[in-house]
Amino acid sequence: MLNAMLKIAVLGSGKGSNFAALLRAIARDSLPIETVLVASDNAEAGILALARGAGIPTYIVEEEKYRTKLSPEVETALVERLAQASPDLVVLAGYMRMIKSPLLEKFPRRIINIHPSLLPAFPGLEAWKQAHEAGVSETGCTVHYVDAGMDTGEIIAQECVPILPDDTPATLHARIQEAEHRLLPAVVGRFAGGG
Numbered sequence: 001m002l003n004a005m006l007k008i009a010v011l012g013s014g015k016g017s018n019f020a021a022l023l024r025a026i027a028r029d030s031l032p033i034e035t036v037l038v039a040s041d042n043a044e045a046g047i048l049a050l051a052r053g054a055g056i057p058t059y060i061v062e063e064e065k066y067r068t069k070l071s072p073e074v075e076t077a078l079v080e081r082l083a084q085a086s087p088d089l090v091v092l093a094g095y096m097r098m099i100k101s102p103l104l105e106k107f108p109r110r111i112i113n114i115h116p117s118l119l120p121a122f123p124g125l126e127a128w129k130q131a132h133e134a135g136v137s138e139t140g141c142t143v144h145y146v147d148a149g150m151d152t153g154e155i156i157a158q159e160c161v162p163i164l165p166d167d168t169p170a171t172l173h174a175r176i177q178e179a180e181h182r183l184l185p186a187v188v189g190r191f192a193g194g195g
Helices: 017-029 046-053 072-085 127-134 169-192
Strands: 006-011 033-040 058-060 089-092 111-115 138-145 155-162
Touching: 006 072, 006 169, 017 033, 017 046, 017 169, 033 046, 033 072, 033 169, 046 058, 089 169, 111 169, 127 138, 127 169, 138 169, 155 169
Parallel strands: 006 033, 006 089, 033 058, 089 111
Antiparallel strands: 111 138, 138 155
């Protein structure tokens, strides 16, 4: 028999605005989702404070700040902690590290990411700045499965955001975040509904 409650673990590096939007959607829409763990590679990250405030277990990934990917030992420790929490889905919400083995092997097609562009355009860091500087007429956000590449996994859903003539990178980023706060909860909600 399938578990009626989707168990998720969330990984983030920053203030946690996408995680906060997800928590609001779970409460507002009575989504059958339980957050079993929130992990961060930044001990001061706001996402950890949000999780603690909601009574959700947290885990700090101990790693050098400026490394793109985790060392094998640290990633193995993270995999072990995630395995203890036993999530059905791992959600990257502003997590600033590349995901590699053994995490990908432990959770195949069960790790998703929210990215601030219409992938495959503008992968990597500060995608809103890349889009603004490229002079394109629209960008947006993408939820995709995570694979070994940088923002190269199969696209699950996207939302477009027009680039306005008077936009700055900051105003564009703010509007993309509003779209992210709608798209990520909608996609996770679909997973909870079996979609």
